[in-house]
Each structure stands twice: as C-alpha cells, then as structure tokens.
Amino acid sequence: MEMMLLLFVLVLSIFLGFELINKVPSTLHTPLMSGANAISGITLVGAILSSGGDSSSITITLGTIAVFLASLNVVGGYLVTNRMLRMFKKK
C-alpha cells in the first residue's frame, strides 16, 4: 500500500512539474536548469540517512561519498544559480 502512495505522489508531481513551468523565457533557461539541478541534490537526504545510520561499513562508506557528491551538487548549484541571476538585470 505504501508503494501505491509513493506512486500516487510521483504521478501527481510529474503533472505538477509540467504545469508549473510550461512557459519559460529563454533568458532563464540556464538558471532554471542549474536551479533545478540544485533541487535534484535532494538525494542528499537519502545519502545522510545511509552515511549516519547504524549499518555496515560499506553502507556508511557509499553513503558518505553520496553525501559529498550531493552536497557539492546542492551548494554549487544554488550558488552558481544565484550568481547568474544577480547578473540578469533590466536597465
């Protein structure tokens, strides 16, 4: 049953995603992409649970590498998006 609930959430969020951003001005294509990429770093939540959990050393090792990569993704993504958006100005 829990699986069905997750699937339900999946389908709804995909539709939501399409509705949310169906029209993007080309000015924002790159920031939207890098900003969205930072959001995809949400996998960090899973990585943290693997890295700090009470489990085998292999799980902890893989989890820690995942934490490293995901935080690189998150921090780099948000900062670089912000840097770009600061430049987009109307004069």
Next chain:
Amino acid sequence: MILEVFQNNTFINLSYILASVLFIFGLKMLSSPDTAQRGNFVSSLGMLLAVVVTLLSKEIVSFQFILIGLIGGGSVGAIAAVRIKMTSMPELVALLNGFGGASSLLVASAELFALTTSNLVAMIAIGIATIIGGVTFSGSLIAFGKLSEIMPGKPYLFIGQKILTGLVILLLLLLLVQFCSGIFFAEILFGFDWINEQYALILLIALSLLLGILLAIPIGGADMPVIIALLNSYSGLAACAAGFVIGNNVLIVAGSLVGASGLILTNIMCKAMNRSLLNVLFGGFGATDSSSSSGEGKVQGDVKPINIGDSYLILEAASSVLIVPGYGMAVSQAQHSVRELGELLQDNGCEVKYAIHPVAGRMPGHMNVLLAEANVSYDVLVEPQDVNPIMDTIDVCIVIGANDVVNPDAREDESSPIYGMPVIEVDRAKTVFVLKRSMASGFAGIENSLFFKQNTRMLFGDAKESVSGLVSEFKS
C-alpha cells in the same frame, strides 16, 4: 524533551511537506525573470529544511562521516560556483548534473547493502535508481569532456554503434529483471554460484555507465543544449527513483519536478531545431556527409568581404541594428566588446536589439548568460519569433559567431539537413555583417548560403578583435 518533539516522525514528515512546497514555489518563481532570484532562495530554504530535519532523525547514530561529506562537498561546490567563469558555465552544469546522478546511484547501492530482508519493491527501485543514476553520471562526464574540450567535440560514431547501444539496453533490462526476481539465469545455466545481488549490482552499474557513454559520444557540439537539458532531467529522475528506494516523498516530489522541468527544456531545444529527440540522440548530426546535400552543382557565387572602416560607415548610418550572437562569441569571449558596441550604437541614436536563438551556444540559454555577464539588459534580448516579422525594417544585422541558426537554407533548400528548422531570418535585413574566422562551415558541417547573399558582407577575423576594432572606430 523538546528534542523528542523534533525527532518525532510526524514532525519530520510535516517538515518534508513544507520543503516540497518551498521547492514548488521556488521552481515556479524561477521561471519568471522578476522573481527568479527570490525563487532560487526559496528553493534553497526548502533544501536546508529537508537536510536539517533529516539530521535530527533518530535513525542517525553518528555524525562524523556526514559532516565530512557535507563540509567537503559543500566547500568544493562553493569554490567551484564562485570561481567558475561564465564562459565555462556549460561544463559546470554538466558536471553538477553528473554528481547528482552519481549520488542517487550511491544511495541506491548503499541501501542494497543495508537491506535485511528481500523486498521486491525495494529491489526494483534500487535497480532503476542505479540505471538512471549511472547513465546520468557517465553521460554527464562525457558531456563535460566535450564541452571543456578535453575530448574532441565532434560526434563520435562507429559501425554497429546503434546495435551495441540496443544490446546494452537489452542486457540492462534482462539484468534488472534478474536482479529484482532474484533468479539468476547464469546460475541456473552455467552453475555460477558466485552470482548474487551484490555482484549483479556491480554489473548493473557497469552496464549503466557504458550506456551513458554510448548515448553521449554521438552528440555533436551543436546538439549539446539538448543533451545537457536531457541529463538535467535524468538527474531529477534519478533522485526520484532514490526516493522510492528509501520510501521518502520529498525525494519523489523534488525529483519529479526536476525531471519535468528538464524534459520541458529538452522539448524546447528539440523544437528549436525542428528535430525529434530520437533523431538528436541517434542521428549523429554533422558527423556524416556534409558535402552531398548542399552545394551540389549549385553556384553559390562569391563572398563579399568588408573591412572594419567600411563596416563602421554603414553602422554609423544605421538606425536599427540587430546583433545575433552564437557559440563563436563565447569562444572568443567577445561579449564585453559586443555590449560596448551596442551602447555606442545606442548613443548614436540607433535602436539595438539582440536576437537569441534557443539553441545558440552549448547549453540552453548560454548566450543570455554571457550577455547578462557583460551587463546587457535582458529586455533588449529578443527571440526569433519576435524579431522575424520585423526583419525587413532592420538596417544591419551583425552575426557574431553564429552559423546554423541564421542559415537561410532552413527555409529555402529542401535538401538541406536543417531544412524546416526555425532560424533567425537575418538575410531579410537590409545589410548583414557576418563576423567569422574563416570560411569553414559550422558545427553541423553544413554550407551556409547566407555568406553568398547579395546583402551579406563578411568581416573576417577573430570576433573580439573585429568588434573591438568597430568600437575604436566609433570612439575616434
């Protein structure tokens, strides 16, 4: 006592819902120029919230490794984001996509080793997260290599490539079925008793990485925007699949939002080239015969070169100028000189606009980023469909390092490989200047009949030097 409230699962889940809402609002705001910067901030708050409540969770027993990863990865990311030059933005975006994918792959693998009981749903999720994550990772690394010119940017094709790709996909599916069902054909057929889930996972990872490489190497320079947008979508889908592995809704919501936004961008890019996604992925555009389609017995005529002095005289008299930048502008880093020229023209009483084709450059929005860096106001940037109807009224078009996106063959020559692609119809302007290094054809390897038109003048040389030359003429 208070800590227990925060460690409560209900509290954590409510926080995840709030984080999802922040992502949704953030992404919505990111798609409009006025709110984009706030949108990015809102979405980063969502991320912070999700991470903090996860750290509070009772399942976490030790923080040392988490902190190492968080601080290490965070600082590398911060340094990269601050140091990166705007011209290298496509490489960075490709790399970050890849890391996101790799992270989801690792989460799935870590979870496999943590599984205590065999669980079909978890196995399917682990398998899918591994495949999408692996393809995203190796595909992004290849894209990074091509964009940073560590690898040749040309499409790389070999005989039997499609067959090999098909075979790898088939093997992956077969392996996925075995991985999930726990029935290993190799064990039954050949008596390999060493094959278990963990070896199968390693095989799955290896094949996924191979598939990512196979999908990315045939993509040529001009098609890069499509593959970057597609990998962006995959990085979201990988996070989404990882969400199924750990049974966490916030990963599923955030991941599918990113998956959808990446797909929308991919679709915009494909439409801008009038090609299907399949054609982009497997067409190997520009690797094959460039000579056969165009120029077949067609007399192209002579090109008419022009020097900086004469160009200045024409520009000085112009009352409307359209600047059309392409990848060449990024290569010669001419964006600052271009902005200066635009300002001088404006001071001269001329109306200046910049026409940007969606696939100009190496990633979606590449030209917009460069011009924004050079301080060009975004409201003078126009899209092809806005500028084409008024093209006849424009005195001078300055094409700076763009080629295929201004090729009139897309409208006139049915045998051209880019026939039907929506282009910026610069040849309809009164005069066209083409700034170009030499007469070599563009990345798609297609002849451009624009260069031979009556109203076209070729200004040969490095784009930055030519534009700077014009700037100094205006100043003197």
